[in-house]
Every structure is written in structure tokens, then in C-alpha cells.
Amino acid sequence: MPAKPEQLIGSWRLKKWILTDGNGRVTEPMGPNPWGLIIYAADGYMSAMLAMPDRTPFAGNDPLGGSPEEAHRAMSSCHAYVGRWRIDGESVVHSVEMALWPNMVGTEQVRHYHLDGNRVILKTPPMTRKGASGIAELTWERVAG
Secondary structure, eight states, X not given: OOOOHHHHOEEEEEEEEEEEOTTOOEEOTTOXXXXXXXXXXXXXXXXXXXXXXXXXXXXXXXXXXXXXXXXXXXXXXXXXXXXXXXXXXXXXXXEEEEESSGGGTTOEEEEEEEEETTEEEEEEEEEEETTEEEEEEEEEEEOOO
16 A cells, blocks of 8 residues: 655664675675665655765865775765655655766656555665665664654
């Protein structure tokens, strides 16, 4: 049964992110304890940021500086995007307006959802992350207000 938008509105903390390939092999793109927050606002906007824990800081204090190695390490350990959201049947659709990875801008990211109490599980269509292809399953827990 499709969710009502108010069931998703709020802030959700990432608990688990797994990627299962066609052979059933499971990987964790951001490690066993990923950080993440996804926010669904009542005005129809959403924001998501996911990262590996304990990311290595840059040597300097310029957020737009750093060595190529520092920039690569930062980019490969974080994923973020924002845009509009809507419910479409048993999926939530994120219409991406800005993203850390420029290729996402202008795309629609479809996530099949399953609500279970204070948790929501979002599943992607087949995708590639860190060289592994498969279906991602992200488990989010509602942030207590």
C-alpha cells in the first residue's frame, strides 16, 4: 500500500547500506558503519548525505583546496544530493537538483520503499558503486524529535 507523504516527512539516520550483486554477493560501499542523514521536508524538498565514518581531514584548512589525493579520498568517501521528492506508488522519487557527483544533476532517483515502524528501507534499481554493481538497500531510522 503506498505511503502517505507525511509518513516519510522528517529526518532519518542511516543504519545500514548494502549492495547485493546478481550472484548474491553482498558488499558495503561505505563500510560496516556508514554515516548518513536523509531529510524529507513537507515543502517537497529532500536532502541526503552519506559518508564513511572517520574520514581523513585535509592537511590544510581550505575546503576547496587540498591535493589531488585528498580530493579523491574525500569524493570517494561521501555521497550527497538534494532536490524535490514525491511518492509514486510504492516508490519515492528524488528529482536531483544539486549533487556532489555532477552526473546525478537532472536525474530522477527512484527508490522502492518499505516502512517498518521507525525504520524505512530504500532499495535502488541496479547501480554501480565503487566498481561493484547490484541493488543497494539502505536502512534508515527516524531521528527522534
